[in-house]
Amino acid sequence: MSNAQHKHSPKPAESEGKSAIEQELARANVDNDPVAANQRLFTGSRNLVIAAMCVAYTVFHLLVMNVYPLETWAYRLTHVGGGLLLGFLLFGSQPFGEDAGPTQREGLMSKALLVLAGAGVLYGLIGVVAIWINGTLLGDLMPPAWAMSTFGIPLTLGTSVAIVHGWVFPHRGRMQFAPGDVVLALAAIAFTAYLIFFARQLQLRAGMPMALPGDMWSAITGVLLIIELTRRLAGMALVIIAGVFVAYAFAGPWLPGIFEHRGYDVKRFFSYIFTDNGVLGAPIAISSTYIILFVVFAAFLQTTRVGEYFVNLAFAAAGHRRGGPAKVAIFASGLMGMINGTSAGNVVATGSLTIPMMKKVGYRPQTSAAVEAAASTGGQIMPPIMGAGAFIMAEITGIAYMDIVYAAIIPAVIYFVSVYFMVDLAAKKANMMGLPRDQLPKLAKLAKQIYLFLPIVVLIYALFAGYSVIRCGTLAMITAAVVSWLTPHRMGPKQLIQALDNGARMVLQLVAVCATAGIIVGVIALTGIGSRFSTVLLALADQSQILALFFAMVVSIILGMGMPTTAAYAVAASVIAPGVINLGVAPLTAHLFIFYFAVMSAITPPVALAAYAGSALAGSDPIRTSVESFKIGLAAFVVPYMFFYSPAMLLNGGWFDIAHIAATALVGIYLLSCAVQGWFFGHANAAVRAALGAGGLTMIAGGWITDAIGVGIAVVLVLIQRGRMGASDFARGAD
Known part of the structure; x- marks a missing residue:
């Protein structure tokens, strides 16, 4: 047995007096649980940093829900932004194709993309800090013009490059933070901080002509990060569906029939998406x-x-x-x-x-x-x-x-x-x-x-x-x-x-x-x-x-x-x-x-x-x-x-009606189960299975006549099965 197995198997004192099932369950909890395996994979300072962040994320939610309520938009944005931050640090990107070994050219290209992505996100983060300082320390609700007009473009471009970098050059070792994932985590902090700081104003101008460029670029960055983390954690199906819907928002004027609509410009669409009609709506409210x-x-x-x-x-x-x-x-x-x-x-x-x-x-x-x-x-x-x-x-x-x-x-x-x-x-x-x-x-x-x-x-x-x-x-x-x-x-x-x-x-x-x-x-x-x-x-x-x-x-x-x-x-x-x-x-x-x-x-x-x-x-x-x-x-x-x-x-309805429906539903479901499994007080041939299925389906409506038909079919089939198999075999089949 390996050291790892010795380390994680139940101790003799713990196993003493336990049944085989209890010992197997204890081993399953230790060795097969994906969360525990994830924790064991990371060691050293990286694991400690992530553990501290995970605990802080959970405690934050418990405190807000039970002790110190927070403004709704700010709370939901923190929920989303914090989840993105942890998600990118915990779960590395996977390539779309086969993962080939790196070459020197790939190494140079990878570093160049990382520098480009990091520079863009860092500039965007500095812009958000400038906005915060201007609003919090100087009391000016309107941020510096340079920060508002230019911070978003590098932030979005840097985020896009970092995402593509993860597809092309996935990080192969998870014993330390992947540089590209750190860039994405910083991008999550930047766009979340901007939207939280302007939450009150954004509620008034979201989806409207008065939306600011910073609103748009922050929202685009957020959508990109959400889609990428969903790809990593839930696969491509939901990503493709979301992509089709986003494309539909812009392609409306050129679509036929009921799908046609007047279309929306980029600023209005993305600023609208980060409201309680979109990302911050019912699913995230519940999440x-x-x-x-x-x-x-x-x-x-x-x-x-x-x-x-x-x-x-x-x-x-x-x-x-x-x-x-x-x-x-x-x-x-x-x-x-x-x-x-x-x-x-x-x-x-x-x-x-x-x-x-x-x-x-x-x-x-x-x-x-x-x-x-x-x-x-x-x-x-x-x-x-x-x-x-x-x-x-x-x-x-x-x-x-x-x-x-x-x-x-x-x-x-x-x-x-x-x-x-x-x-x-x-x-x-x-x-x-x-x-x-x-x-x-x-x-x-x-x-x-x-x-x-x-x-x-x-x-x-x-x-x-x-x-x-x-x-x-x-x-x-x-x-x-x-x-x-x-x-x-x-x-x-x-x-x-x-x-x-x-x-x-x-x-x-x-x-x-x-x-x-x-x-x-x-x-x-x-x-x-x-x-x-x-x-x-x-x-x-x-x-x-x-x-x-x-x-x-x-x-x-x-x-x-x-x-x-x-x-x-x-x-x-x-x-x-x-x-x-x-x-x-x-x-x-x-x-x-x-x-x-x-x-x-x-x-x-x-x-x-x-x-x-x-x-x-x-x-x-x-x-x-x-x-x-x-x-x-x-x-x-x-x-x-x-x-x-x-x-x-x-x-x-009344209790009699409820009891009637529950009882007949159980009978109908039993007949359908027998039809599917091919067993009704013994082996059921194709004709018996078809009759069982018909009997079960007649009881869906819950009416007295349809129920009587279903029960009548069941009684006839019981007699047929008993006659076909004999009393002794029928009794064994019913046991």
């Missing part, structure tokens, strides 16, 4: 409050090992059952996915343990990855946090947060029950066994630590008691730290710093994608394409609500392919929701419908980020994994239509 709060909460659970307890308890309760590890993944991944707000990230975090365990009991690699992807993705539709989706929806629609939470309960439960049906039927079909009890944590022992559930209990109780979401998240975070004092992983100053550091690192991708989503939303608001698209949607649907919802589903999934849920929902809601609502669909139903499909895009082929993350851990084919995750999460593609036809599923 700078609820998302970072609950990501830090997840970091606290991770650091204190309280999150580890949830997984151990799930293994103790269900690990011995048929296909046990898959059922554990449903619970553990759903719970953690609800909190951390990113499907692919949750797959990596919990899948490092659950996927190997599923493979161990007989699930194929692609099935193991697909189950983990479906469960992690489903966490984002599970109340009360919904991966920050409930908060974004409340911000966009004005609907009370608790109304959204209540409405989402039954659809979320049905989704997870359907995933459970899928894995249980697959286990029956393959005659799988669970894990041996001697390899599992002891339930009686874990029951004595039930107090470790207190952070979740406090969170849910505080939410339903009417406290603000920020207060609830903060109380849950404090509770996680306090209950850790009753465990060997007591949170002290060192662990506190680690949790604050991890929280900042974990949120950076979401900051980038929310800011990019804000750019897209800003273009939609400025050009009016959203309302025109809604008009076309209404025309195509020809006053048919169900046809409009079908179009909404398709657009939501397409937008969500390659985009994190937060960005996908924000964009889809801006483009589609108004048209659907104009057809008479209730706003809450319309937005939940769009949100569900934006979430499920993470497991929808051909671009399924959560499934791809799982396939990397399982060693399976990404496309086949995405197809199987789509099948396992099939209920999520049916449930939104159920609550459209039956508002009682959203707790809108």
